[in-house]
Amino acid sequence: MNIAFIGFGGVGQALAEILHERQEKLEQEYGLKAKVVAVADKMKGSVYHPDGLDVPQLIQSVREDGNIEAYSNAETYGLDSIQTIKDTNADMIVEVTFTDVQTGQPAIEHCETAFKHGKSVVTTNKGPVALKLEELQALADENDCFFGFEGTVMSGTPALRLPKTTLMGNDIKEVVGILNGTTNYILTEMEKGFSFNQALKQAQEYGYAEADPTSDIEGYDVRYKTAILSHYVMGEAISALEIPCEGIREMTQDMIQEALGENKHWKLLARIKKTPHGIEAAVGPEKISNDHPLASIQGATNAIMYDCDLAGPIMLTGAGAGLKETGFSLLIEMIHVQQSRTNNSFIVR
CATH class of the missing domain: 3.40.50.720 (NAD(P)-binding Rossmann-like Domain)
Incomplete structure (x- = not known):
């Protein structure tokens, strides 16, 4: 080769x-x-x-x-x-x-x-x-x-190869994922008491976030990944620009602490779901309960869940970046x- x-x-x-x-x-x-x-x-x-x-x-x-x-x-x-x-x-x-x-x-x-x-x-x-x-x-x-x-x-982390090989034969009904390490790191640090700006600055110092972090914190990076998953895994092409998208720029300490008081965590999630009307996809912050498998994903780690009709929910986690x-x-x-x-x-x- x-x-x-x-x-x-x-x-x-x-x-x-x-x-x-x-x-x-x-x-x-x-x-x-x-x-x-x-x-x-x-x-x-x-x-x-x-x-x-x-x-x-x-x-x-x-x-x-x-x-x-x-x-x-x-x-x-x-x-x-x-x-x-x-x-x-x-x-x-x-x-x-x-x-x-x-x-x-x-x-x-x-x-x-x-x-x-x-x-x-x-x-x-x-x-x-x-x-x-x-x-x-x-x-x-x-x-x-x-x-x-x-x-x-x-x-x-083989988010595309897994559903196409190991999970063959399943009907994947929904895909939910934490697909951006920068935003997950920021949300994790905010749970420790840091402000959004403090957590962002730290992410930049560690190399998780770019000097211009717009693509990450506004959810645009996840939006494009969601479009890829929709087309490749779920079989329906959706324009990235048509996917509703909200980032974490407006996240505050009050919101973080309120969620923790409810035994919940804020996560920036990509969701792609099969419905009777076709595929629905969206990107945005969601409060998820402590017992949700994605709630335990901390720092700059990524994770994705496939809801399979035969195998049930399968979660894959690993580094979402790194040379x-x-x-x-x-x-x-x-x-x-x-x-x-x-x-x-x-x-x-």
């Missing part, structure tokens, strides 16, 4: 390190011979060598010089992202660029270009999946390519593709 990274920030570097560190294990246990042949990053530059790049040296160049092109053993320098996808010998594109979630660009164009040239894609970008899943999947299928996006909802965890979500897709090729078996989509 020849790999090209489109974008090489923290997640891309984490995956490259995993592939290098576990090279022998991946080949012996899964038959995955992964070779990084190209990297293109809008800010850091690009390098390509058809025989493979030296990953430790590449990462050292980035971290010491902030410039991929400080790497000295490439055959070609300066390709842009589209050229890297089209003109290199990569057959797997790792799309981890900074993407505008409202437009899905530039990730959508990168995915389309890859599929049209017979190259598979794994990505952690929510935009393309929330906005154009059906079209992109059709294009991938038409060109016999794989489209992997496990990391778009709960990073390395290595997100890198893992991309790795598991690559292993899945490799095993499917080796065994000539079906690929779960």
Whole structure:
């Protein structure tokens, strides 16, 4: 598997390190011979060598010089992202660029270009999946390519693969989840007595929240994840912008303490439910009782519950962010593709 990274920030570097560190294990246990042949990053530059790049040296160049092109053993320098996808010998594109979630660009164009040239894609970008899943999947299928996006909802925690594999045969009637670690961390700290602003500042200091936390605290991040779950797990496409959405910006200490006095907890929840009229989805803060399984989820942790007709309620919890965890979500897709090729078996989509 020849790999090209489109974008090489923290997640891309984490995956490259995993592939290098576990090279022998991946080949012996899964038959995955992964070779990084190209990297293109809008800010850091690009390098390509058809025989493979030296990953430790590449990462050292980035971290010491902030410039991929400080790497000295490439055959070609300066390709842009589209050229890297089209003109290199990569057959797997790792799309981890900074993407505008409202437009899905530039990730959508990168995915389309890859599929049209017979190259598979794994990505952690929510935009393309929330906005154009059906079209992109059709294009991938038409060109016999794989489209992997496990990391778009709960990073390395398999919120998409679980219902499509382990829970096969069930009718999933409802999905409820805590899908944003930043907001769950803020609400947890507020229960300890911190104000909203104090908890937000602490989340930013720990790296859970961005300098501009709007997407998290207004619920927009969860809204796009909800759209992905609705389409992929529940089988009905809903525009993210049509999903009612309320964040936690208006949450006060009085509200938090009142809930605690009622043996309840405030959580920012995504809900997707089957009704006689179709799928209903919403994002917003809810008070849930102490005995609700999601009430015990603390800090920057994510969790999701699937209400199954045969298996009953199934809950999955784990990290919803983190460089290595997100890198893992991309790795598991690559292993899945490799095993499917080796065994000539079906690929779960």
